[in-house]
Amino acid sequence: MKALIIGTGEYVTGLVHGSKSTSDKGVGIVALTLFDLRQRGLLDEILIAGANGLKFPLIRQHFDQLITQKYGLDSSFRSFPNNDSHDPEAWRKALTELSPGDSVIIFTPDDLHFEMAHESASRGLHVLVAKPIVKTLEEHDRLIKVAQDKQVTIATEVHKRWDPMYADARQRLREMGDASYFASYMSQPKSQLESFRAWAGTASDISYYLNTHHLDFHCWALEGRARPVRVTASASNGVAQSINLDTEDSITLMVDWINDSGTKATGIYTSAWIAPKAEVHSQQRFFALHHQGELRIDQAHRGYQLSTESDGPQSPNPLFFRYTPDSQGRFAGQSSYGYQSIADFITGKGEQLATIESTRATTAILEAGRLSLDTGKPIDLNL
Numbered sequence: 001m002k003a004l005i006i007g008t009g010e011y012v013t014g015l016v017h018g019s020k021s022t023s024d025k026g027v028g029i030v031a032l033t034l035f036d037l038r039q040r041g042l043l044d045e046i047l048i049a050g051a052n053g054l055k056f057p058l059i060r061q062h063f064d065q066l067i068t069q070k071y072g073l074d075s076s077f078r079s080f081p082n083n084d085s086h087d088p089e090a091w092r093k094a095l096t097e098l099s100p101g102d103s104v105i106i107f108t109p110d111d112l113h114f115e116m117a118h119e120s121a122s123r124g125l126h127v128l129v130a131k132p133i134v135k136t137l138e139e140h141d142r143l144i145k146v147a148q149d150k151q152v153t154i155a156t157e158v159h160k161r162w163d164p165m166y167a168d169a170r171q172r173l174r175e176m177g178d179a180s181y182f183a184s185y186m187s188q189p190k191s192q193l194e195s196f197r198a199w200a201g202t203a204s205d206i207s208y209y210l211n212t213h214h215l216d217f218h219c220w221a222l223e224g225r226a227r228p229v230r231v232t233a234s235a236s237n238g239v240a241q242s243i244n245l246d247t248e249d250s251i252t253l254m255v256d257w258i259n260d261s262g263t264k265a266t267g268i269y270t271s272a273w274i275a276p277k278a279e280v281h282s283q284q285r286f287f288a289l290h291h292q293g294e295l296r297i298d299q300a301h302r303g304y305q306l307s308t309e310s311d312g313p314q315s316p317n318p319l320f321f322r323y324t325p326d327s328q329g330r331f332a333g334q335s336s337y338g339y340q341s342i343a344d345f346i347t348g349k350g351e352q353l354a355t356i357e358s359t360r361a362t363t364a365i366l367e368a369g370r371l372s373l374d375t376g377k378p379i380d381l382n383l
């Protein structure tokens with residue numbers, strides 16, 4: 001089986017604008033995971049498509065240093081465009097190299113997801129798309145249709161579902177009676193505003209970018225038990241504008257939910273990309289109250305602290321992605337949830353897969369949140 005990755009940014013390669021990322025993903029997640037899956041015999045060939053062919057020599061050098069020399073893993077791939085041209089349509093050429101049943105993994109700015117996913121599925125290919133899968137319910141429903149017509153899987157990459165604590169919490173919440181209150185917070189440091197300057201505020205916003213994670217978790221926890229009926233959004237600004245980015249600093253979505261029993265619940269989802277440099281790259285936590293219990297998770301702090309001369313105090317989370325090799329120097333990240341969410345898509349396993357059919361509510365809430373900000377009014381949902 002072949003797999004094509006579209007996009008050569010931070011999550012795929014660890015490179016941002018041609019420099020090593022300062023985030024917690026030094027050599028990225030997606031390409032490294034696929035190289036390991038190929039080594040394990042679960043994939044035959046890897047293709048990577050970007051918009052700028054000039055980046056590939058640097059990407060190969062970066063992979064050679066941080067993957068092949070470090071773990072002894074083959075990091076070769078076929079690139080599109082395969083010369084030094086700038087070609088934003090190169091992904092279409094790459095698609096022609098695949099056969100029905102092969103896989104496409106899309107990690108490009110949010111406004112490109114729909115077209116790339118639709119074209120891939122139309123060719124009989126299985127598709128995994130970075131969150132948020134698409135930006136509107138209309139696009140979401142068109143993807144459901146093409147997935148059904150072509151009998152392929154379209155899913156969104158929401159790795160929190162593979163975190164052992166989030167997966168456990170989901171099942172426990174479903175045993176705790178009606179939902180009552182949920183509050184999540186997730187942030188990225190200010191430096192990411194520069195990393196994402198190409199699309200921040202134009203192709204997407206911080207709610208689409210980060211609220212998706214906990215929204216997906218909450219919709220998954222309440223699947224078949226409750227439905228969202230109204231979205232009211234609020235935002236803060238000032239920091240992004242001060243560096244000439246016309247986008248919000250933080251966005252909060254307040255969602256009214258109705259449990260199947262008829263009782264009401266509230267969900268509040270906040271995300272920000274102006275956090276200061278701290279002991280973690282990204283703060284991420286939630287609290288949930290149900291009629292028969294409550295729980296909270298601080299996903300950023302796993303009871304593991306270290307400090308080094310070069311980086312100062314840190315709170316690492318190798319449950320997300322383990323870069324430290326095993327005692328023989330081999331890659332040892334196979335049990336990380338960032339790895340498993342991609343591996344389960346490639347192998348066709350995983351009951352947690354966030355399929356296009358099961359994720360309508362998340363897209364509806366994100367779209368309504370944007371509309372609420374733009375109109376200054378609450379938006380009713382009819383799901």
Ligand SMILES: NC(=O)c1ccc[n+]([C@@H]2O[C@H](COP(=O)([O-])OP(=O)(O)OC[C@H]3O[C@@H](n4cnc5c(N)ncnc54)[C@H](O)[C@@H]3O)[C@@H](O)[C@H]2O)c1
Nearest residue numbers: 007008009010011049050051088107108109110130131132
């Ligand atoms: N960075 C993260 O931690 C992270 C985590 C999970 C999901 N994501 C999601 O991944 C997606 C991309 O994020 P990123 O952080 O990698 O962003 P990024 O800005 O670092 O990279 C985006 C990439 O898309 C490429 N691209 C743009 N137009 C293209 C085209 N026409 N053809 C092929 N490639 C094209 C760009 O060249 C760039 O390499 C977003 O949807 C984001 O929400 C990011």
